Amino acid sequence: MSQSALAYHWSRSEFVRAWEAGAFDHRVELVEGEIWPVVIGSWHGDTVGQLMALLPRDGAKVTTxxxxxxxSLPxxxxxxxxxxxxxVGTIGTRLSVWNPAxxxxxxxxxxxxxxxxxNIKARLYGQAGYAVYWVVTQDGVYEHTEPTPTGYRTRVEHRPGEHVPVRYADATIAVDDLISSGQ
Incomplete structure (x- = not known):
């Protein structure tokens, strides 16, 4: 008879203590009690750089x-x-907490x-009340809006040749400009 192992669920405070003590030898995040590795490949890194260069900054601060x-601590x-x-608060000695508005x-x-x-992160960010969430893939940009207690009410896919609205700046970015970096 085999017995399956029980998965350990980390509390936010346990994770922060371990993170601040340098217990992790690579970049990780806490998602619903699980520690997820953060993996960054060439296309991913190039696309993040391109995205950060294109996002409007008038009245806004872009951060990683x-x-x-x-x-969770995604x-x-x-x-x-x-x-x-x-x-509006802090967690541990280095993490700031922000008002969703x-x-x-x-x-x-x-x-x-x-x-x-x-799925999982869309639910987390929607539950938190963050107004807009994008998932940028090599095929396009999924824009989530109208946060709800279960995620987002609306998800629109923007394909190559289209523009994705940057709602906080009343602007748009061409999807091709986001997904073509590194390809």
Missing amino acids: ATLPTGQ DPDCWVRRSDAEP DVLLVVEVSDITTIEDL
Whole structure:
């Protein structure tokens, strides 16, 4: 008879203590009690750089910091907050907590984690109340809007040849400009 191992679920405070103590030898994030490795390949890295160069900054700050979300500590590839926003709290000694109304856009660049980004992370970010969430893939950009307690009410796919709206800046970015980097 075989017995399956029980998966350990980390609390946010346990994860932060281990992270601050340098217990992890590579970049990780805490998602719903599980530690997920953060894997960055060439296309992914090039696309994040291109995205950060293209996002409007007037009245906004673009960052790659961890974004505490409920009991999870995901590491979005980048996110945008109001430039005048102040943290509403801290976790541990290095992580700031932000008012969801100050978080203007959250972005995951998705190479091998598309299913998780479109489902688990969309639910996390929607539950947190972040207004807009993008998943950038090699095939296009999935834009999530209208956060709800279960995720997002609306998801629109923007394909090559189209533009994705940058709602906080009343602007657009060509999908081709986002997904062609590194290809």
